[in-house]
Amino acid sequence: MLFGVSAVSKELNFRQNTMCQKCGKYSSVSVYMMYSTFSIFAPLFKWGKKYYAVSDCCDMVFSISPEAGQAIERGEETQLWKQDMQIVGRASHCQKCGFPLTPGQQTCPKCHTKL
Ligand SMILES: [Zn+2]
Ligand SMILES: [Zn+2]
Numbered sequence: 143m144l145f146g147v148s149a150v151s152k153e154l155n156f157r158q159n160t161m162c163q164k165c166g167k168y169s170s171v172s173v174y175m176m177y178s179t180f181s182i183f184a185p186l187f188k189w190g191k192k193y194y195a196v197s198d199c200c201d202m203v204f205s206i207s208p209e210a211g212q213a214i215e216r217g218e219e220t221q222l223w224k225q226d227m228q229i230v231g232r233a234s235h236c237q238k239c240g241f242p243l244t245p246g247q248q249t250c251p252k253c254h255t256k257l
Contacts, residue, residue, distance in 0.1 A: 147178055148179055149176060151252060152174065153173070155217070156172070158171055158221065160222065163224065164200055165202075170197070170198050171222065172198070173211070173214050175193055175215060176193075192211075193205070193207075193211025194206055196233050196242045201233040203245065204228060204230060207226045210226040232245070236250040236252065
């Protein structure tokens with residue numbers, strides 16, 4: 143894309159073993175950061191950072207509090223607690239690259255395939 147706004151997600155280097163709040167299994171979560179970029183040839187601005195976690199057991203998406211998400215992004219030793227996580231809904235996966243998609247996403251934030 144040469145010009146425009148797009149949503150970008152990337153996986154943060156963080157995994158945590160935890161009891162899934164949705165299905166009750168002992169499982170793990172991966173944490174992702176999502177933001178919007180405005181680009182003219184190259185990304186110029188980033189805004190609206192959001193953090194979310196996806197569970198391995200049932201592909202459930204949880205939104206994470208900004209404080210916890212920022213600590214993870216900075217690489218701090220941190221723990222996600224129950225009160226930091228809110229169930230959003232079930233993730234679907236991009237058919238092309240397998241990236242977990244939060245409910246309502248219309249374009250894959252990784253490979254930019256329209257869904
Ligand atoms: Zn689960
Ligand atoms: Zn994709």
